[in-house]
Amino acid sequence: MGGKVALVYSDKYLEYFFGPEHPLRPQRLTLMMELIREIGLLDHPDLRVVEAMAASEEELKLVHSEAYLQHVKRLDEEGRGYLDYGDTPAFKGMFSASAMLVGGSLRAAELVMEGEAMHAFNPGGGMHHAARDRGAGFCVFNDVAITARYLQKKYNLKKIMIVDIDCHHGDGTQETFYSDPSVLTVSFHEDGRFLYPGTGFINEVGEREGKGYCVNVPLPPFTFTEAYLYAYNEVVPPLVKSYEPDIIIQQCGVDTHFGDPLTTEALTLDCYEKIIEILHNLVHEATDGKLILLGGGGYEVGCVAKAWTLMICKLLGVKPPEHTPPTWRELYARTALELGDAPRDPDAMYEREKPPLTYEKERVLEIVKETVKKLKETISKYAPLF
Numbered sequence: 001m002g003g004k005v006a007l008v009y010s011d012k013y014l015e016y017f018f019g020p021e022h023p024l025r026p027q028r029l030t031l032m033m034e035l036i037r038e039i040g041l042l043d044h045p046d047l048r049v050v051e052a053m054a055a056s057e058e059e060l061k062l063v064h065s066e067a068y069l070q071h072v073k074r075l076d077e078e079g080r081g082y083l084d085y086g087d088t089p090a091f092k093g094m095f096s097a098s099a100m101l102v103g104g105s106l107r108a109a110e111l112v113m114e115g116e117a118m119h120a121f122n123p124g125g126g127m128h129h130a131a132r133d134r135g136a137g138f139c140v141f142n143d144v145a146i147t148a149r150y151l152q153k154k155y156n157l158k159k160i161m162i163v164d165i166d167c168h169h170g171d172g173t174q175e176t177f178y179s180d181p182s183v184l185t186v187s188f189h190e191d192g193r194f195l196y197p198g199t200g201f202i203n204e205v206g207e208r209e210g211k212g213y214c215v216n217v218p219l220p221p222f223t224f225t226e227a228y229l230y231a232y233n234e235v236v237p238p239l240v241k242s243y244e245p246d247i248i249i250q251q252c253g254v255d256t257h258f259g260d261p262l263t264t265e266a267l268t269l270d271c272y273e274k275i276i277e278i279l280h281n282l283v284h285e286a287t288d289g290k291l292i293l294l295g296g297g298g299y300e301v302g303c304v305a306k307a308w309t310l311m312i313c314k315l316l317g318v319k320p321p322e323h324t325p326p327t328w329r330e331l332y333a334r335t336a337l338e339l340g341d342a343p344r345d346p347d348a349m350y351e352r353e354k355p356p357l358t359y360e361k362e363r364v365l366e367i368v369k370e371t372v373k374k375l376k377e378t379i380s381k382y383a384p385l386f
Helices: 011-015 027-038 066-078 094-113 143-155 171-176 225-243 269-286 301-316 326-339 361-380
Strands: 005-009 047-051 119-122 160-164 183-190 214-219 247-251 291-294
Touching: 005 027, 005 094, 005 301, 011 027, 011 094, 027 301, 027 326, 066 094, 094 119, 094 143, 094 291, 119 301, 143 160, 143 171, 143 247, 143 291, 160 225, 171 183, 183 225, 214 225, 214 361, 225 269, 225 361, 247 269, 269 291, 269 301, 301 326
Parallel strands: 005 047, 005 119, 119 291, 160 183, 160 247, 183 214, 247 291
Antiparallel strands: none
16 A cells, blocks of 8 residues: 555646636645645655546547547637637646646546545545536546546446535536446535526436436535535445445535635535545545545635645544644635635634625524425435435
């Protein structure tokens, strides 16, 4: 075993850049890497940093069509235009930068499957909106789906479970496996009536052989930590027990944080720790520890850096410091200033602010409980998972 946790990274991830006015900012990765270095995680004996390598075109075609790859190349050469209706602008170098993110996720899969790590995390991954013939929502290639297909092809895995905790529904991943029971997709996201991409409702359960193997948990705006953990605990552990996956992939978007500028959920940083704690315990019971974590959304750069660092700490069994290191605070403050933002609690590892709850907590929790109940009833009509 080459290390309990592998962190797959490359400075080339920073080339995945839609421009200075775009909300997806590569500085969040720089801040994360600097934070884990400053608190000493890079010296931890159970953490190994592994360089990402770009995915090949054949690997990209595990999910995407040849026509779409050629379309991306044309836009790459022109360096202008859009992959969708305005969220995902083309840029020169787009193809190679996107292939690097996918390659990082495939490398994470290899490390886990070859026994070089028990858990692997690619913070550059999690691009869950892209589908076979299209890019969307800041995503060019869907590394989440490609990784699952890669695991099936190279390692002959029979059952893969994908959990997606991004605030936005993982529509591209869902579409890829909508009729395939060999991949169970589970998405927790803000209700599509209120947020892009407007999908991910309870009645989207899959089709044909895959009916019942697509699980959506649409959450109301201002879902807070306790309500979110209720939903996660009610849904994920029973599914792991009944489905018995060979491996679990979790997309770890953290745009559900109450400070995220693009969304209206109300999670706190400790929620992400607790999610990883639940998941970590599950994989050691069900998959011999095999776990792949991928990045995802998150648009307040300091919050993303802290959340993903806390996840790594949890996997390593390390207690994080109460305060961030002074040099990191300075970097965060300088970065935020350059981006035109105000840093949030730069000196604290956990936020001091409390999430502003517009709705009464009791009502939010009631809606979440009703959603989970209806979800279980709906899925149970088609598959023996609950």
